[in-house]
Amino acid sequence: MSSNEIRGGVFPVVPTPLKDDETLDEAGLSHLLNFYLDSGCHGLVVLGSGGEYPYFTFEEKLQIIKATLKEINRRVPVITGAGFYSLAEAIKFIKAADELGIDGFLIALPTYYKINFPDALNFFSHICQNTEKAVLYYHFPQITGLGFTPEQISRLLSLDGISGAKESSLSISEMRTHLRSVKKENFILFSGTSFLLIEALALGGHGVICPIPSIAPRLVVDCLNAWQDKNKDRALKLQEKILEFLPIMNSFDLPVGIQKAGLKIISRLPLSKKTGARSRHAVVKEALRQLGHPISPKVRSPLPQITEGEKRAIAKLLGSLNISGKLGA
16 A cells, blocks of 8 residues: 555546647646645545546556656645556556556456356456456446446455445445445445445445546535534535536536436436446546636547637536635635
């Protein structure tokens, strides 16, 4: 375990700012990192799904980690995404990031060919044998195609070396199962969405890893703090405000009320739904730009670039939410 221990809290998935030629904008990255720290975030995730992780080369990923760790200078824990098709490349990356001083790994296992649960169990077992840093299992069946049962996931989470999980299936019942079945001291469960933050905390979860804190970090931090301070009314009020951001991650074509109702239904389904996911990377970056942050909405091709219609929809939404770019709340 790293000396900069991961205990939970609000961990924004840091967008990766790019220049017009799609190379890393280090100045933009430094700005965002300090914005999240100034907003009270407890840690950071670079190269997560929201950081365009699959679209960078091996060397670029290490460049992003190195730039991040230099700027953060151990002020908070930094986790990196580390999802590779092959075990050999995953271990190579983990060892390289470990040497740079990363504090933990958020590991998904994307699949090109179908694999069985024992294959996944073997993959994660070998990952844990190759690092002493925190390893978080990233359950995101919409992307990985790994629709394991809650019981299978609990077996995986019980492996020696697995410190916790990010649960992005949108299933409350799965989060409940993980927390009840994994008998580990200091096991950490992060919700994969701020839209279910209070429900996750009420079950005994420990925080959130999500793109919404990358746009409005203070809002999400205040919500978590209010719950931990046993100010339930304030926490629920802030959770409702967080839900107003649903169009950012979902769709501008449906009223927020309908999206809230849909989330309530989906989150109570007994099993994960492999529904697929679409890119909202340019939308998140454009929202940050409109809030006054010096970054471009440029994303790595072939991800969809921002459209004029989306720019107008974002401006309308942000105007109705009345949040401050400086405070993220």
